[in-house]
Amino acid sequence: MRKVVCRCEDLSEEEIVHAIELGYDDIESLKRYTGATTGPCQGKGCLMHILRILSQKTGKSIDEIGITTQRPPVNPVPLYILASGEEK
Amino acid sequence: MNVAIIGAGIAGLATAYFLAKEGAKVKVFEQKFLLHGASGRNSGGLTAQFNDEELIKLALRSEKLYEKLQSEIGFNFLLRRNGYLKLFNSEEELREVNLQRKFGLKVEVLQAEEVKEIFPDINVKVFRFASYYPKGGVVFPWAVIWGLAKGCRDLGVEIYDFKKAEVVVENGKVRGVNTGEFHEADVVVNSAGAWSKEINEKLGIKDDRTIIREEICVTESIKPYLDPYILHVSSGLFLSQSMRGEIVGGIVGKQNGGINSSLDFLIRYAKLATNLVPKLKSLAVLRQWVGVYDEGIDGKPVVGFSNVQGFYQLNGFGRKGMSIALACAEKAAEEILNA
Numbered sequence: 518m519r520k521v522v523c524r525c526e527d528l529s530e531e532e533i534v535h536a537i538e539l540g541y542d543d544i545e546s547l548k549r550y551t552g553a554t555t556g557p558c559q560g561k562g563c564l565m566h567i568l569r570i571l572s573q574k575t576g577k578s579i580d581e582i583g584i585t586t587q588r589p590p591v592n593p594v595p596l597y598i599l600a601s602g603e604e605k
Numbered sequence: 606m607n608v609a610i611i612g613a614g615i616a617g618l619a620t621a622y623f624l625a626k627e628g629a630k631v632k633v634f635e636q637k638f639l640l641h642g643a644s645g646r647n648s649g650g651l652t653a654q655f656n657d658e659e660l661i662k663l664a665l666r667s668e669k670l671y672e673k674l675q676s677e678i679g680f681n682f683l684l685r686r687n688g689y690l691k692l693f694n695s696e697e698e699l700r701e702v703n704l705q706r707k708f709g710l711k712v713e714v715l716q717a718e719e720v721k722e723i724f725p726d727i728n729v730k731v732f733r734f735a736s737y738y739p740k741g742g743v744v745f746p747w748a749v750i751w752g753l754a755k756g757c758r759d760l761g762v763e764i765y766d767f768k769k770a771e772v773v774v775e776n777g778k779v780r781g782v783n784t785g786e787f788h789e790a791d792v793v794v795n796s797a798g799a800w801s802k803e804i805n806e807k808l809g810i811k812d813d814r815t816i817i818r819e820e821i822c823v824t825e826s827i828k829p830y831l832d833p834y835i836l837h838v839s840s841g842l843f844l845s846q847s848m849r850g851e852i853v854g855g856i857v858g859k860q861n862g863g864i865n866s867s868l869d870f871l872i873r874y875a876k877l878a879t880n881l882v883p884k885l886k887s888l889a890v891l892r893q894w895v896g897v898y899d900e901g902i903d904g905k906p907v908v909g910f911s912n913v914q915g916f917y918q919l920n921g922f923g924r925k926g927m928s929i930a931l932a933c934a935e936k937a938a939e940e941i942l943n944a
Contacts (some may be wrong), residue, residue, distance in 0.1 A: 543766070545638045549645070549747055552849075557825055557891060586894075589866050593825060593889035599875035600886065602868070 522570070523563035525556020530570060537574045547571060548585050557593055560585060608941060609634065609782045609790035611770045611804065614644035615746070616919050616930040616937075617796035618753035618764075622674075623938030625760035632763045632788055634770035642798045643926060644750050646896030648821055648845060648853045650834040651928050652689035652741035653710055656701040659905065660925065661708045666932035668740065674931070678759070680752030682744050683848040688833035689741025690723065692732035692881075698838050699734050713737045723833060726884045732837060743834050743845045746927060772808060772916065779915035792941050794917045799897040801920040810911055814899045814921050819858025820870040822893035824885075826850030835881070842877040852888060854878055857924065858898075866893045898924060908933045909940065917941060 520530040528551055541550040544567070553567050554560030568579055575582075606629045610617045613635035621631045639645070651671075653664030675682050693699045705712050714736055717729035723737060754764055770782040772793050781789040795801045805812040827850050834845040836857075844854030856874055871893060879886045901907045901921025906929065911918050919937050922930055 543638050546640070546766075549640055550751065555892065557889075559892060588892045588894055589868070590871075590890060590893070593891050594871075595887050595889045596824070596875045596879050597886035599871050599890065600879050602872035602875070604872055604876070605869050 522566035523551070523553040523556065525558050525562070526552040528553055528563075530566075533567060533570050534574060537571060542571070542575055544568070544571060544582050544585055554585055559588070606630065606792070606942070607790045608632070608792045608794065609770065609788055610794040610796055611772070611782065612642065612795070612797035612801065613639050613750075613754070613764055613766070614642050614796065614798055615749055615753065615926055616922065616934050617794065618750065618757055619931050619934035620794055620796065620919060620937045621762045622753055622756045622760065623935055624941060625757060625762045627938070627942055629942065631757070632765065632790070633757065634768045634782060634784060635764070635766045636769040636797075636800065638766050639750055639754060639764075640747055642800070643896050643898040644746055644798070646821065646894060647746055647924070647927060648843060648855060649744045649746045649847070649927055650689065650741075650836070650843065650845060651684070651744055652738055652834070653928065654689060654691055654701070654705060654712060654736060654738050654741065655925070656704060657903075657905065658704070658708055660929060661705060661710060663929040663932040664925075665710075666935070667929055670931040670935060671744070674756065675752070678752050678756035680755055681748065682752055683748045684742065684744040685848065686740050686742035688723065689738045690720065690833045690835045691736045692720075692835065692837040693734045693736070694732055694839045696734070699736065702736050710738065711740070713739070724831065724835070726882055728881055728883060731881050737833070741834060743847065744927060745848055749927070772804060774808060774913055774916070777914055779913060792915050792917055792944065794919055794937065794941070796919040798920060798922070799899045801918070802899055805918075808913060808916070810913065814901055814907070815860050816897060816899055817858040817860055817923070818895055818897050819855060819924065820866060820874075820893060820895050821853065821855035822871060822874060822890050823847070823851040823853050824888040824890055827852070827888065831882075837877070837881060840877050842874070842881060844878055844882070851891070852885060866895055898922065898926065906933055908937055910944070
């Protein structure tokens with residue numbers, strides 16, 4: 518059975534574990550190497566799973582691990598909407 | 606020989622790799638995680654279309670080194686050479702092509718209308734001329750750093766992440782670095798990018814480089830659509846498609862900006878990008894971020910020993926790091942081994 522933990526990038530729990538074992542064992546490096554949290558959901562659907570797996574594998578608490586930098590926009594915004602904004 | 610390298614970006618890691626191949630004992634210190642600095646935040650444009658002989662030669666050498674390192678290390682940098690397009694609005698901007706051709710660069714000069722043959726959906730009303738370098742392209746910067754780090758580790762280089770290193774100098778000569786723990790070294794390399802200036806200033810080394818802030822964003826992924834990397838010189842707009850399918854783009858940075866992502870940038874970028882490529886307009890922006898880089902005087906990198914004995918400068922790459930840093934690292938390794 519394949520446990521999918523990131524639907525945007527189609528990543529399974531096994532793949533996350535594998536990346537941690539390769540040494541990508543801080544949250545920012547793990548995010549970049551696997552692509553988790555960088556798809557359309559921007560982590561809303563997967564970050565908690567990634568944190569849980571990283572915590573279980575490394576023995577670090579969720580607080581110690583921290584979370585990835587949250588980058589705008591909160592939800593995807595089409596370019597034509599942005600282009601209708603006013604420039605300062 | 607013991608070498609301590611500060612900064613695990615493309616310059617620092619490539620230098621570590623070249624040194625270790627010749628048997629040096631190398632340690633690399635990164636203050637945050639790998640990819641935290643400009644090597645992890647840029648758009649991966651590769652070109653040799655510069656207005657300076659030295660820069661052109663460094664870029665040409667770097668082209669070869671990308672091929673060599675990918676196969677030597679056995680890591681795919683996700684590099685595709687589908688061309689680099691520079692769009693110009695005046696004949697004066699176009700003049701750099703003469704110098705590039707003098708040094709053997711095969712670059713084509715195109716009228717705006719002719720650019721449609723390379724990318725049909727481009728709005729030719731936005732610019733007048735273009736220079737097209739078919740061997741330019743796009744690389745995935747993250748893969749370059751992962752690959753170089755792997756190559757380094759395979760050769761026994763120790764890479765320390767989350768370790769801020771302070772240079773230790775005694776009687777005008779480097780002794781090593783301090784990270785809370787002392788690491789002895791014959792040579793210390795300052796390849797800390799935007800942070801290398803403060804390292805120099807702490808040592809009393811005069812540093813005239815400017816620190817520049819640049820904003821970038823990515824859209825959702827689409828199937829392969831945009832082949833070349835595009836830079837519109839007068840507006841500073843750049844965009845390309847990554848191997849993941851995202852349209853990666855931004856506006857060439859300015860000195861002394863704030864460090865946060867801005868909505869103002871997104872609006873400006875969206876206007877410029879959809880004006881140049883109207884078909885992009887329904888694509889959604891997923892994520893934006895900021896990168897900082899250091900630029901040497903006249904846009905030239907700073908590569909060489911400083912007046913502190915054993916302290917080597919390898920910085921000032923501006924926004925050309927992915928295009929020239931490998932060749933600079935090769936030169937640095939050579940000079941360090943011969944010192």
